[in-house]
Amino acid sequence: MSKEITTSQNIVRYNGxxxxxxxxxxxxESALTIMVNGEEFATMVCTPSELEELVVGFLASEGMIRAFQDIxxxxxxxxxxxxxVDLVNPNKVEKDFHSKRFIGSCCGKGRQFYFQNDVKTAKTIMTRFTITPEQCHKLMKQMQDGSSHFQQTGGVHNAALCSSDGVVISRSDIGRHNALDKLFGYCLIHRVPIKDKIIAFSGRISSEVLLKAAKIGVGIILSKSAPTNLAINLADELGITAVGFIRGKGFNVYTHQDRIQGLEYKPVQTSCI
Known part of the structure; x- marks a missing residue:
C-alpha cells in the first residue's frame, strides 16, 4: 500500500x-519517522513513494548499514x-548516535548531524569511466523528460542513475537529498554495480548532494544547475567529475575533466600588466 503522491487543489490562475x-x-509532502531497533532515529519530510528505497538509502548514507543484508x-x-527497522547489529544506534533527528525537505536545513558520519561513508572515486559531451546532454534530457511527477506538479526534484546508454532508474522527491537516497537504496537492494554509472540531477550541486553521490560511489554527476564552492572542493578531493549548467548546447566541467571525452583541459593563462 502507498499514499498518493499528488493531490488536487482549487486555485485561481492569472493568464496575463x-x-x-x-x-x-x-x-x-509527508512525514516519515524511522524507528531503528525500537528507538526513534529520524523523522524526514518526503514524497511518500519508494519508501523502502528511501529508508535503506538514508541508513546507508548515514553509516548505519553498509549493505542491504545489514537489515x-x-x-x-x-x-x-x-x-x-531491525538491524543485524543491534548496538549500532546506541553506540554511534545520541539524539533524534529531523530532516526537512529543503536542502539540509534542520539536519543536526551534517558531516557527522561523512568521513566514514563518503568514498574516494577511482573509476576511469568516461562519457562524451553528447551523452551528458542526452542523459540530462532523458532524466527531465522521464519525470512525469515534475511535469504534473513542478514541485519535486529529480535524480536518475544512468549508464552511458541511458537512464537506468529515476526517482523524484520534494527533498533533493531524498531523491538521491532513493537511488542509493535501489542500488543496495538490487545490488547494482556502480563503477560505470552516472547521476543526473535536476537541482544545484550543493556539498550535501556531492557527498550523497560520493557515498553512492558514482564518479560523474550531471546537473542543469550550478555547484557551490564547497561542493567543487569536495568533488576535487573525492575524485568526482562535477558537470553543471547543462543547458542548450553547452555545460561547465568543474572537476576531474579527464572523464569527459574530447576535453583537453588547459589552465587559464593570466597575463601580468
Whole structure:
C-alpha cells in the first residue's frame, strides 16, 4: 500500500489578461519517522513513494548499514508514517548516535548531524569511466523528460542513475537529498554495480548532494544547475567529475575533466600588466 503522491487543489490562475478558477495538481509532502531497533532515529519530510528505497538509502548514507543484508527486518506503515527497522547489529544506534533527528525537505536545513558520519561513508572515486559531451546532454534530457511527477506538479526534484546508454532508474522527491537516497537504496537492494554509472540531477550541486553521490560511489554527476564552492572542493578531493549548467548546447566541467571525452583541459593563462 502507498499514499498518493499528488493531490488536487482549487486555485485561481492569472493568464496575463484575466483570472481563471481551475483545479491544479500539487505535490504531496509527508512525514516519515524511522524507528531503528525500537528507538526513534529520524523523522524526514518526503514524497511518500519508494519508501523502502528511501529508508535503506538514508541508513546507508548515514553509516548505519553498509549493505542491504545489514537489515534484519524492515516494515513500513504508510498510514501512520512510521518505518520500523531491525538491524543485524543491534548496538549500532546506541553506540554511534545520541539524539533524534529531523530532516526537512529543503536542502539540509534542520539536519543536526551534517558531516557527522561523512568521513566514514563518503568514498574516494577511482573509476576511469568516461562519457562524451553528447551523452551528458542526452542523459540530462532523458532524466527531465522521464519525470512525469515534475511535469504534473513542478514541485519535486529529480535524480536518475544512468549508464552511458541511458537512464537506468529515476526517482523524484520534494527533498533533493531524498531523491538521491532513493537511488542509493535501489542500488543496495538490487545490488547494482556502480563503477560505470552516472547521476543526473535536476537541482544545484550543493556539498550535501556531492557527498550523497560520493557515498553512492558514482564518479560523474550531471546537473542543469550550478555547484557551490564547497561542493567543487569536495568533488576535487573525492575524485568526482562535477558537470553543471547543462543547458542548450553547452555545460561547465568543474572537476576531474579527464572523464569527459574530447576535453583537453588547459589552465587559464593570466597575463601580468
Amino acid at each position: 489578461q484575466s483570472f481563471i478558477e481551475e483545479e491544479d495538481d500539487i505535490a504531496v 534484519k527486518a524492515l516494515h513500513i506503515d504508510v498510514e501512520t508514517g512510521f518505518a520500523y
